Structure formats: structure tokens, C-alpha cells
Amino acid sequence: MTNTNGSSIDTTFASKIFHKVLPNFEEENKKIINRLYTLKNTTKGIERSNQLGWHSDVNIQNYPEFDEFNKHLKFTLGEIFTFYDYDPNYELDIHSFWGNINPKYGYNNTHSHPHCLWSGVYYLQTPENCGNIHFVDPVKPRIHYQAQFRNDKSLLASSSIFYVAETSKLIIFPAYLEHFVKPNMSDTDRISLSFNIRLNPKPYK
Numbered sequence: 001m002t003n004t005n006g007s008s009i010d011t012t013f014a015s016k017i018f019h020k021v022l023p024n025f026e027e028e029n030k031k032i033i034n035r036l037y038t039l040k041n042t043t044k045g046i047e048r049s050n051q052l053g054w055h056s057d058v059n060i061q062n063y064p065e066f067d068e069f070n071k072h073l074k075f076t077l078g079e080i081f082t083f084y085d086y087d088p089n090y091e092l093d094i095h096s097f098w099g100n101i102n103p104k105y106g107y108n109n110t111h112s113h114p115h116c117l118w119s120g121v122y123y124l125q126t127p128e129n130c131g132n133i134h135f136v137d138p139v140k141p142r143i144h145y146q147a148q149f150r151n152d153k154s155l156l157a158s159s160s161i162f163y164v165a166e167t168s169k170l171i172i173f174p175a176y177l178e179h180f181v182k183p184n185m186s187d188t189d190r191i192s193l194s195f196n197i198r199l200n201p202k203p204y205k
């Protein structure tokens, strides 16, 4: 990028976050939500960064209720693959895929997703004040000098940024990027899907 005075500005090692709202997905969301409540009622789930919330087992992507969502996910992974110019002998695959149902006060501690390349979240039900996802500045040495900015919207004015939880929104972020989710302060469950992605060699044909 070139500034108006002619200086060149490079963005190096920046973390890219892909996000989009899936169009006309309300009916699909309902089907997925029903499947998640069925799983919640029939399986124990597991504990990871989730506090007070239910986290499903980690490989639930093959239920038919997820088919339409998986099509959109694969399309978006294709966009990321092209953007990063990965080796065409490889492909971005779902490594793990789970559901989250967070009741009032449910939140997620700060964590990242080791041993994966990309991670993501997809929001199925987001009542008001249900808790946003915050991403933490991965450049840790930046804390050694706190610069002053005109306002908190200025570039790098904060050590974390948040994305508003919005129904039908898909967010895909680097798996190394630490993140946390604020407590759900509504009386209705916040419901989402999460997944991890790896770059694997294409199967031999």
C-alpha cells in the first residue's frame, strides 16, 4: 500500500480474520440447533475452555443437519486456500467440529487451538448481550511499550478486538490467535458451532 506522500507501507505477519453472514440460513440454523439439543440431552459432552456451558463431542460434522453449513464452510475454506496460495497437493480439512450451548453466565477462558492451522465459529442463536468473541494481540512484546492513541478505535489502541456475536455469522481465524468469549448475560442460550482446520495432503487417487 502506498501513502499519499509516497511512503510505502507493508503489512507483515498480520493475522487475517475471515468473516461473513450466511444468507437465508434461518431454517438451516433451526435444524442444527435441534440436533445440538438432542445431542446435549443424550451425551455428556466435554470440558475445554467452556465454563458453565455445554461443549459437544468433537466430531459431530457428519450429521445430515450440518450438510448445508458444511458446503458453505468448504467454499470459504476454498477462498482461504486461494488467498494464501497453499500447495495444490494439499487441502484444508476439518480436523474437529463441535457444538456449544452456553446458558446465562456461560463463557470461554482465553485459549488458542494448538496443532491446527485455522479455527472458526458459526453463530446459531445470539440473544442480545450473549457475549462477544475477543481476539488477543498475538505480538506479545508489544506490551513493553504502551503508546498513546487519539481514541480507542485507533490502530493497535487495544490489546484485543471483538466481533459481535451475530446469528448466521461465520468467523474463521488463525488457530494460533488467542481468544476468549465474554459471559452470556441474557436469559437465552448462546448457541454456536466451532471447528478446527488442518492442511493435509490430498488423498492419493
Ligand SMILES: [Fe+2]
Residues within 6 Å of the ligand: 049, 111, 112, 113, 119, 179, 194
Ligand atoms: Fe476457541
